[in-house]
Amino acid sequence: MEKLPFYHALKVVENVCIGCTHCMNVCPTKAIRVKSGIADIDKYACVDCGECLKACPVNAIIVEQDDFNQIFSFKQRVALLPTVLLGQFPDGVSEVQVYEEIKDLGFTHVYEVDGAVGVLSDATKKYMHKHNQERPFISSFCPAVVRLIQVRFPGLVDNIIQLKPVIDISAQFYRKKLEDKGYTQDEIGIFYITPCAAKIASVKSPVGEEELLIDGVINMDFIYNKVLLSIKQNNKEAKKYPENIHMSRRSIEWSLTNGEASQYSGRCLAIDEIHNVIAFLDKLENEEITDVDFLELRACDRSCAGGVLSTENRFIAIERLRKRAAWYHRNKPVIMEEKEIEEYKPYLLEHISINKVEPRSILSLDSDMMIAMDKMKKIQRIMKVLPGIDCGACGAPKCKVLAEDIVQGKAKMTQCVFLQKMLTKEELITPQESFDISEGTWGKERFEKKTIKNR
The missing domain is CATH 3.30.70.20 (Alpha-Beta Plaits)
Known part of the structure; x- marks a missing residue:
C-alpha cells in the first residue's frame, strides 16, 4: 500500500x-x-x-499554527503548556502570572503537561520489565526522533517504547476530568502550546495512534509575546503561586536533557541535538554500541529548551527551570496537580499504549531485492563519474544524494555543473542547453540580475 x-x-x-x-x-x-x-x-x-x-x-x-480564534469554538478551552514555557519569562514574572495571562487570552483552564510524568514513568518501568529482551528501549518523547527512526533507522522501530508521551496523557486526563463534570466532547477544546514544529506534526498525524487527542496547536513564541506584552503594558506585579499546587522536581525537569534517563535503572543515556542523535544511532545500528538499557533522544540542542519556537536563550531557560525545581524540592509543597491526576491513573493506564511504530524508510531503493541491488550498482557507477565535492550546485546536498535521485528518476546526470562543462566541451550539448539546465535548477531570476554600475 x-x-x-x-x-x-x-x-x-x-x-x-x-x-x-x-x-x-x-x-x-x-x-x-x-x-x-x-x-x-x-x-x-x-x-x-x-x-x-x-x-x-x-x-x-x-x-504553521492553528488560528488562535479557533479556541472560542469550545465552551471549555484548555491550554496545555510545556513546562519549558515558564523558563522563557524573566525572573520577575511568576508562574501564576503566566497562568492568569493565558486565561485572560481566552482559555478557561491551564495545565502543564509534565504533570503527567508520574503516570508515564510508572508505566514505562512496567513496560521495560515486561519487554526486557527488546533493549535498548527508546523513549517516544520526541516526535522528530520517532520520525527520524522511521525514515532513517527503520531497523530500530521495535525499540521505541509503545506508550503515549506526556502531552497525550495530559490531554486525555483533562478531557476525562471535564467530561466527569458534565461537559460533552463537543464542548471541550484541548490546545497545546508547542515549543517545536515536530510536536505540531505529531498532534496532526500521531504515530502509533488512531485518535486525535488535541484539537489545535499554538506556537509558543506567539503565546510568550502575548503574555509578556500584557504584563509589561499593565505593569502587573508578580504573584506567588499558592504553595499547594506546585509540580514536583521530576516533572519540571522532565523535558530537559537527562530528565527521563535519570528516572530509570541500568545504563540510561541522554543524547540531544539531532546530528548527535544520528551519529549515536549509526553506531547503535552497526552494533558499535551495546549494553544500553534506555535511550532518551531529543532532536533539539538542550532538548525542549532549544526548541525552534523558544524565545529565550536555552541555557538561561534551563537555569530558570532548575532553580524552580530546586525551590520546590527544598520547600516540599503539597503537589495537588499531580495528586489529582493520580485519581485518574487507572483510566489513563488503560489507554496509555500506542500501536507498533511502522518503518517508513527513505533509504530503500526498491521493495524487490534484485532491483534494489541493481540500482545500488548504478549508484556506484554514477558516483565514479560525479566529482564528489558535494558543492550543491546541482540542487542536491551531496553527490551521492544526486546519484540516488538519478537512479530513482528524480534527477538527471546533466544537473551536475561539472558534467555540463565536460559535455559542452565535447559538444554533446550546446552552451544554451547547459544554461537552460542551470536555469531549471536555480530559476530564471537568478540569471537576470542587473549589474550594478560604478558611479
Missing part, C-alpha cells in the same frame, strides 16, 4: 525563498532540494526537526 505523507508544520514561503541552499545543507535526512530557485521539502523524508528554519537567512521557512 502506498505510504501516506506525514503532516508537516514546516512550510516554504516561495516568494521569500532565495534558493541559497542553507536549509538543504543542514537537513539531517537530506529531505530538501532546490528546484527552480526555491527550496523543496520532500514530505516523505522531512521529520520537522526545524534545522532548516534555524538556518534560513531570510525567514522563508515558517512553522
